[in-house]
Amino acid sequence: MSLVAGVDSSTQSTKVVLVHAETGEIVDSGRASHPEGTECPPEAWWEALQEAGKGLLEQAEAVSVSGQQHGMVALDEHDEVVRDALLWNDTRSAPQAERLTAESGADAWAADTGLVLAASFTVTKLAWLAEHEPENAAKTVSVMLPHDWLTMKLRGATASEATTDRSDASGTGYWSAATGEYVPDRLVQAFGRRLALPRVAAPNEIVGRTPRGAMVAPGTGDNAGAALGLGLGPGDVVVSLGTSGTVFGVSDVPAADPTGLVAGFADATGRYLPLVCTLNAARVLDTLRGLLGVDHAEFDALALAAAPGAGGLTLLPYLDGERTPNRPNATGVLSGLTTGATRADLARAAVEGMLSAQADGLAALAAQGLDAARVLLIGGAAASEAVRRTAPGVFGVDVEVPPAAEYVALGAAKQAAWALSGRDTPPQWNVGEPARYHGSAVAAVSEQYSTLRDETAPWASHR
Numbered sequence: 357m358s359l360v361a362g363v364d365s366s367t368q369s370t371k372v373v374l375v376h377a378e379t380g381e382i383v384d385s386g387r388a389s390h391p392e393g394t395e396c397p398p399e400a401w402w403e404a405l406q407e408a409g410k411g412l413l414e415q416a417e418a419v420s421v422s423g424q425q426h427g428m429v430a431l432d433e434h435d436e437v438v439r440d441a442l443l444w445n446d447t448r449s450a451p452q453a454e455r456l457t458a459e460s461g462a463d464a465w466a467a468d469t470g471l472v473l474a475a476s477f478t479v480t481k482l483a484w485l486a487e488h489e490p491e492n493a494a495k496t497v498s499v500m501l502p503h504d505w506l507t508m509k510l511r512g513a514t515a516s517e518a519t520t521d522r523s524d525a526s527g528t529g530y531w532s533a534a535t536g537e538y539v540p541d542r543l544v545q546a547f548g549r550r551l552a553l554p555r556v557a558a559p560n561e562i563v564g565r566t567p568r569g570a571m572v573a574p575g576t577g578d579n580a581g582a583a584l585g586l587g588l589g590p591g592d593v594v595v596s597l598g599t600s601g602t603v604f605g606v607s608d609v610p611a612a613d614p615t616g617l618v619a620g621f622a623d624a625t626g627r628y629l630p631l632v633c634t635l636n637a638a639r640v641l642d643t644l645r646g647l648l649g650v651d652h653a654e655f656d657a658l659a660l661a662a663a664p665g666a667g668g669l670t671l672l673p674y675l676d677g678e679r680t681p682n683r684p685n686a687t688g689v690l691s692g693l694t695t696g697a698t699r700a701d702l703a704r705a706a707v708e709g710m711l712s713a714q715a716d717g718l719a720a721l722a723a724q725g726l727d728a729a730r731v732l733l734i735g736g737a738a739a740s741e742a743v744r745r746t747a748p749g750v751f752g753v754d755v756e757v758p759p760a761a762e763y764v765a766l767g768a769a770k771q772a773a774w775a776l777s778g779r780d781t782p783p784q785w786n787v788g789e790p791a792r793y794h795g796s797a798v799a800a801v802s803e804q805y806s807t808l809r810d811e812t813a814p815w816a817s818h819r
């Protein structure tokens with residue numbers, strides 16, 4: 357039976373899965389950490405891939421890389437990186453996002469690229485580079501995304517041979533999911549001149565081979581990887597709780613939301629992936645857990661010991677600034693603190709605050725016509741029992757948690773298996789029965805949260 361490898365090069369780590377191409381059964385897996393911070397030398401991802409993939413990549417007949425989206429990898433004429441990559445969660449390009457939006461208007465950006473600009477998107481990072489590091493900008497001849505760069509390295513290819521895919525191209529701000537074409541004028545508007553860009557490969561294309569001869573598939577943005585790994589259908593909406601919180605579903609029509617809440621991404625199969633992304637998710641729990649001095653299990657026990665509403669405590673979880681809503685300079689706000697507050701209330705407020713931000717994402721997707729018939733919870737923080745049990749009350753819908761797996765890496769593996777098969781459609785793999793969590797909406801939680809969110813809006817731009 358053929359083996360294929362799928363890679364998730366995400367914000368905090370690289371995960372590799374080795375699976376049977378026909379069934380999707382996971383044979384082995386590996387993991388390696390990335391450095392902290394919102395910029396990163398791409399070489400660190402390459403080293404993490406070697407470590408996480410040791411003994412696995414060698415066995416694969418085909419391999420595919422999914423990666424954190426939007427990161428700017430700028431290369432010079434020798435294909436050397438010009439500076440550390442600026443990651444999706446780096447907010448320094450917020451002024452450039454604001455300027456570019458003001459120049460053309462949010463409606464025009466949404467119509468041309470499917471996006472209303474926030475600091476996350478690559479095009480704003482290029483504008484920052486041009487403005488703040490003219491020497492590095494002058495050296496730059498090509499730009500690509502983290503998964504494009506890793507795919508190029510796996511093939512031993514040059515930047516002129518590099519490829520990307522629809523899903524990741526759709527997060528740049530200079531490619532349109534609606535037309536399937538680059539929008540070079542938008543890149544020139546931001547950077548001042550044209551740059552070489554990776555070719556956008558077909559979803560199941562074989563873009564090259566590793567030096568050992570394994571086929572290389574085009575790869576995907578990480579959220580599209582998860583959608584492929586889960587085999588999303590109509591009515592399925594994913595809430596992914598990693599470093600980012602993402603809320604997304606697959607659609608047959610591209611989104612162009614002029615409010616900027618929903619990003620009009622493409623998926624990894626030829627369809628579309630309307631998506632809402634917050635900068636803050638699992639790390640909100642990590643931070644509060646650190647302050648409380650407890651491990652994951654103790655944190656869950658605390659959060660579950662408190663009543664819904666956390667005794668009136670509300671956490672607005674914009675700890676690292678925020679992207680949705682667009683408040684890049686915001687900080688977290690804890691409201692309702694009294695002498696009666698307990699450690700349990702604090703843990704619960706963190707869980708409720710993080711989930712409430714995702715509930716806003718569900719509402720934004722619904723406003724774009726993507727109503728959730730079921731919500732699938734994945735990502736690192738979906739392992740938390742407190743998160744699982746609290747989610748239905750915050751979202752107002754039942755929640756399913758698929759069996760624990762790295763769904764982004766699994767999606768990449770599925771793409772590799774698809775390319776290897778030469779078929780028109782991806783393989784159908786059974787991911788197993790989800791755990792189901794029931795509950796009805798707790799009005800007090802959403803009221804506390806939306807009041808704090810709206811009250812803080814006028815002053816939330818001060819950091």
Ligand SMILES: Nc1ncnc2c1ncn2[C@@H]1O[C@H](COP(=O)(O)OP(=O)(O)O)[C@@H](O)[C@H]1O
Pocket residue numbers: 366367368369597598599600638639641642652735736737738739740
């Ligand atoms: N049991 C748990 N409860 C809550 N958070 C968890 C648990 N296990 C892992 N995490 C968190 O999940 C995050 C990593 O998730 P992951 O989806 O791999 O992130 P990313 O894709 O952004 O690298 C970390 O912040 C980690 O602390």
Ligand SMILES: O=C(CO)[C@@H](O)[C@H](O)COP(=O)(O)O
Pocket residue numbers: 366367368423424425426444476527578579598599600601602633
């Ligand atoms: O910016 C986005 C999506 O638009 C993020 O979802 C990144 O793609 C990073 O993902 P994680 O590493 O948090 O999974």
